[in-house]
Amino acid sequence: MTSSTxxxxxxxxxxxxxxxxxxxxxxxxxxxxxxLLLAALPAVAVATATSGALPLALSLVAGLLQCYYALRVDFDARLFQAASEDEDSARAAQRLDASLLALGLLKPGREGRDWPARWRGARGLMMRQAIALSVQTAAVVWAYGRVWA
Structure with a gap:
């Protein structure tokens, strides 16, 4: 599918x-x-310090990474929604590129991608967001298992 269709x-x-x-x-x-609740509980502070610190740290890092990707994915969702208001998708892509260039959010020379390329990029960001969430989930489960074992 090209931007003209x-x-x-x-x-x-x-x-x-x-x-x-x-x-x-x-x-x-x-x-x-x-x-954070697990880390703050005084009753498990010693256990957390000795066996749960690594999974809690991993959870925190994965959670922050997920927040970054969530911002990027939400921004793309809003851009696609705004572009959908223009009946001419080719013109919408040009306007989008011009805006992103003016804001310094698009490197010069990257403009002119077709919509399928943009969608692949946006889906890739969402996939990274889901992976970060998966790592975060596993790390929290790991931390609770280490502390309560």
Whole structure:
């Protein structure tokens, strides 16, 4: 599919898919709270210091990485939604590139990508967000298992 055959519905559909990253982000925030709660409990402070510090640190790093990707995915979702309001998808891509260049968010020479290339990039960011969430989940489970074992 080229940008000349991309419809505003295609752009709205991609925006809707990327908007699902908000649920991943919400779950990540809950896991971050669980990790911080575990770290703050005085009863398990000694156990955490000796056996749970590594998984808690990994959870924190993965959670922060997930937050970064969540910001990027949400930004892309909003950009695709805004682009869908223009009936001419080629013109929408040009306007998007011009805006991103003006804001310093797109390196010169990267403009002109077709919509499928943009979608691959956005889905890649969402995949990285999901991977960071998976690592964070595993690390929290690992930390709770180490502390309560």
């Amino acid at each position: 991309t419809t505003s519905f295609d752009l709205r559909a991609m925006a809707a898919l990327l908007a699902q990253g908000r649920q991943l982000h919400a779950l990540s925030l809950l896991l971050l709270a669980a990790a």
